[in-house]
Amino acid sequence: MQTPSPSVSAADQVDLVQIFGALRRYLPVILLLPLVVAAVAYVLSSRQPRVYEASASVIAVDNNAQNSLINNTLVTAPPLPQGAVDQVLHSRSLVADIVSRLGESELDAGAVATIRDDLTRELETNTFSRLKVRARLDTQQRGVYEIRAQGGTPEAASALAQAGVDALLNWDNQRAKQGVVRSRTSLQQQLQNLTARIGNTTDALERQSLIAARGQLLQNLSQVTVLETAATGTLIPVAEPVAPRTPVAPRPLRNAALLGLVTLFLTVGGALIADSLRRRVEGPEDLLPLGLPVLAQLPLLRKRQLTGGFLSASHGGALYESVGFLRINIQSLLRDGEHRRLAISSSYPGEGKSSMTAALAESLGATGVKVLVIDADLRRPTQLKVWAPQRLGTHPLIGTDPSLAPAVTVSEMFTRPNAAYATNVAPNVDLLPAGTPQRGDGGASILNQPAFSAHLQQWAQGYDFVLIDTPPMLLLPDTLAVAPYTDGVIMVVETGKTRTADVQRSLQNARAAGVQVLGVVLNKVNQRRDAYYQYGYAEAGGAPALGPVGTTASSKR
Numbered sequence: 008m009q010t011p012s013p014s015v016s017a018a019d020q021v022d023l024v025q026i027f028g029a030l031r032r033y034l035p036v037i038l039l040l041p042l043v044v045a046a047v048a049y050v051l052s053s054r055q056p057r058v059y060e061a062s063a064s065v066i067a068v069d070n071n072a073q074n075s076l077i078n079n080t081l082v083t084a085p086p087l088p089q090g091a092v093d094q095v096l097h098s099r100s101l102v103a104d105i106v107s108r109l110g111e112s113e114l115d116a117g118a119v120a121t122i123r124d125d126l127t128r129e130l131e132t133n134t135f136s137r138l139k140v141r142a143r144l145d146t147q148q149r150g151v152y153e154i155r156a157q158g159g160t161p162e163a164a165s166a167l168a169q170a171g172v173d174a175l176l177n178w179d180n181q182r183a184k185q186g187v188v189r190s191r192t193s194l195q196q197q198l199q200n201l202t203a204r205i206g207n208t209t210d211a212l213e214r215q216s217l218i219a220a221r222g223q224l225l226q227n228l229s230q231v232t233v234l235e236t237a238a239t240g241t242l243i244p245v246a247e248p249v250a251p252r253t254p255v256a257p258r259p260l261r262n263a264a265l266l267g268l269v270t271l272f273l274t275v276g277g278a279l280i281a282d283s284l285r286r287r288v289e290g291p292e293d294l295l296p297l298g299l300p301v302l303a304q305l306p307l308l309r310k311r312q313l314t315g316g317f318l319s320a321s322h323g324g325a326l327y328e329s330v331g332f333l334r335i336n337i338q339s340l341l342r343d344g345e346h347r348r349l350a351i352s353s354s355y356p357g358e359g360k361s362s363m364t365a366a367l368a369e370s371l372g373a374t375g376v377k378v379l380v381i382d383a384d385l386r387r388p389t390q391l392k393v394w395a396p397q398r399l400g401t402h403p404l405i406g407t408d409p410s411l412a413p414a415v416t417v418s419e420m421f422t423r424p425n426a427a428y429a430t431n432v433a434p435n436v437d438l439l440p441a442g443t444p445q446r447g448d449g450g451a452s453i454l455n456q457p458a459f460s461a462h463l464q465q466w467a468q469g470y471d472f473v474l475i476d477t478p479p480m481l482l483l484p485d486t487l488a489v490a491p492y493t494d495g496v497i498m499v500v501e502t503g504k505t506r507t508a509d510v511q512r513s514l515q516n517a518r519a520a521g522v523q524v525l526g527v528v529l530n531k532v533n534q535r536r537d538a539y540y541q542y543g544y545a546e547a548g549g550a551p552a553l554g555p556v557g558t559t560a561s562s563k564r
Contacts, residue, residue, distance in 0.1 A: 028292050029282035030275065037274050045267030052259035060255040061164040061248040062155045063172045067241050069149055086148040086241060092175065093140040096154070101174050102126050105138075108170040118163050138171050151245065161250035168248035179240030187235045194228045286507045288500050293507055294527055297514060302340075302497065302526040303333035305363065307533050317393060321366040333363075333528060334370045340525055341494055348463075348473040348493035349525070350383075352486040354509040355479050358501040359530040361389035364476045371472055372435035379429065379470040381417065381439045381463075383454060383489055384478045388441030394432040401428045402437075405468040416442025421453050424462050439466065454488045463492050480513040487520040495525035502532050 030037065067087060095101055106123045122137065129135045137157055144150035154171050158164035201221040208214050288294060291301045306325040313320055320326050341347040351367075353360040361384070368378045382390035403409055404427045411426035417439050420427040429437035445453075453459065467473045475493060477486035490496050496517060500510055510527075517524050 026279065028289055029279055029286070032282065032287075032289055033274075033278035037271065037278060040274050041267040041271040044270040045263040048266040049259045049263035052257040052262040055257040056159060057254040058157050058159065058256040059161045059164040059251045059253075060155055060157050061161070061168040061251055062153050062246075063168045063248040064245040065152050065154070065172060065176065065242045066245045067144065067149050067152065068243055069147070088148065089142070089144065092142065092152050092242075095178060096138055096140055096171060096175060097130065097135055099130060101178060102130060104174040104177065105167070105170045108173055109166060112166045112170065114163060114166050118159065122158065122163065122167060137167065152242070156248070157255070161252070165248045165250040172244060172248070176240070176242055176244060179242040183240035184235060187231060191228065191231045191235060194224055194231060198224045198228065288502055288505050288507055288510060288529070290502065290532075291529065294500070294510070294529075297510065297527075299498075299514075299524060300336075300526040302336040302528050303329050304529040304532045305329045305333075305359070307502075307531040317362045318365060318369060321369065326366070330363075330366045330370045333367055334374070336526070337367070337497070338371075346467050346473065347471065348467065348475065350475045350477050350486055350490045350493045350496045351499065352477045352480050352490075352496055352513075353499040353501075354481045354505055354513045356387070356482070358479075358499050358505060360479075360499040361476050362393055363499055363528060363530060364474050365390065365393040368436045368472075368474050369433050372433050376435060376471045377469065378436045378472045378474060379439065379467060380432075380436065381466070381473065381475045382441040383417065383475050383485065385417065385441045385445040385453065385485070386478060386483070388444060390438055390476055391440045394430075394438055399431040399433075401430050403428050404466055406465050416440050418442040418445070418453065420466070421456075421459070421462060424465060427466060429466075437470070454485050459489070460492045480516060481509060487516065487522055490517070490520070490522040495523040498524055498527045499530050500527055501530050504531075 069086075106119070106126065109119045109122060112119075125137050129137060139155045141153040141155065142150065143153075154168055154175070156164050156168035156171055158167050198221060201217055201224060205214060205217045205221065208217065286293065291304070294301060306329060308317075308320055308326060312324070321330055337349070341349075351360050351364045361382075364380060368380045371378045380390060382388045401413060401415055403413070406425065407427050408425045411423065413428040414420045414423045414426040415428045415430060419442060420439065427439075429439055432438045463473075473493075475489055477489050477496075480486045480498075486496065498510065498513065514524055
């Protein structure tokens with residue numbers, strides 16, 4: 008038997024789904040903003056002055072290859088330490104020499120003046136871009152120095168590189184000559200000492216020895232004098248600069264790509280941060296952390312679909328199928344109940360709770376189930392607006408005295424419970440309308456009284472389902488007052504508008520009041536956002552296509 012693989016934790020799944028969901032919601036901005044930034048960067052980079060770069064190379068040789076006599080008299084220049092060439096090339100004396108050499112070149116005076124000003128400014132700021140040194144040396148400081156120079160034209164870059172190399176070689180030669188001069192001075196001093204000793208000695212043998220030593224010094228001095236004119240230091244030119252054909256800057260395409268990528272990363276990060284700070288419910292994945300089942304997803308209906316009213320739109324098409332799923336799921340949740348009661352609410356007004364309640368009641372009634380709808384939103388009643396075209400008449404509830412004047416609204420029934428009449432609005436569906444909107448605390452006072460439980464028990468007799476349309480949970484406490492007398496609350500959430508934090512607050516309020524929330528209904532789901540609703544049956548035989556959910560324009564609850 009194959010062992011099942013361990014499942015991924017729910018938290019990990021939620022994180023990934025939320026991240027991809029947030030990126031999908033901000034996808035137009037994520038794609039468009041980097042493209043705009045890249046295009047602007049490309050245009051601006053294209054307008055920048057062109058910069059050309061030329062390079063020349065010199066090699067650092069081993070000073071042991073010099074004349075052995077010079078080595079014995081410590082005349083050869085010592086090897087250059089790491090970084091010495093870069094320091095020398097950016098010294099004031101060498102910059103002055105470079106500018107002087109440029110003045111003698113074929114460059115025009117304006118280009119020379121520009122380079123001179125740039126080199127002087129770089130010395131003051133200690134940031135160098137006109138002339139750079141790249142060294143590739145071994146442990147004995149032998150290797151190649153590459154001198155790179157930048158100019159506004161190929162000729163300027165080439166001339167600057169050549170002037171830099173010439174000035175550097177001249178400095179190195181002068182460094183080597185300084186050693187030879189010191190050696191020559193030392194030999195001259197030795198010669199003077201020997202000459203003085205020869206004049207002062209009386210010993211013939213010693214005199215002959217000193218004369219022989221002086222002869223050797225004279226020979227060495229003549230060699231040093233000749234070498235002084237041929238001293239070359241430790242740097243030898245290798246490659247001359249060549250005028251470049253293409254500029255090294257600006258690079259519009261590269262700059263555009265880099266800025267586009269940076270903007271893309273920043274936009275993605277900003278989208279995730281913004282989504283985490285103000286996350287809205289966009290689909291079932293956003294409700295997974297709440298641990299509640301999504302009982303249905305009702306599609307967003309267009310104006311042309313609502314010309315005959317919301318209930319008319321629920322008789323076919325996407326809304327018909329979605330309400331059917333909601334009916335089946337609720338019947339499964341409350342399978343064992345004899346008198347099943349549900350409070351329908353939302354976090355804020357306008358999420359479609361009232362129209363969803365009416366559609367669910369009509370769907371239940373169509374299956375032969377007797378349904379009572381109670382409009383408990385006494386401050387802003389809506390149910391009569393939804394059912395108005397379909398009111399079929401009134402009849403007394405069980406326990407009502409027919410001799411009494413009918414009480415046809417919740418407010419009247421509360422004061423005269425024995426005269427309660429229901430309004431028949433659809434086959435097997437009755438409505439207890441709220442009546443005149445209550446101001447102040449009038450509505451809350453009715454729903455919070457202990458007698459409301461007894462009245463609800465009396466009104467519910469003879470019905471299989473009781474659907475109570477209650478006010479929004481974050482605005483009024485009425486839902487929390489009514490819900491304890493029911494089997495639980497169904498939350499209606501408008502996709503793309505209701506924030507996840509608001510749904511969490513509603514659930515926290517319900518838990519604090521000991522109220523059970525049975526599930527969530529996603530309302531106004533955009534068909535383009537959920538591929539599930541793209542599937543339909545129309546091609547198979549003309550039956551209504553399956554699609555997402557919405558609310559009627561007339562129902563703002």
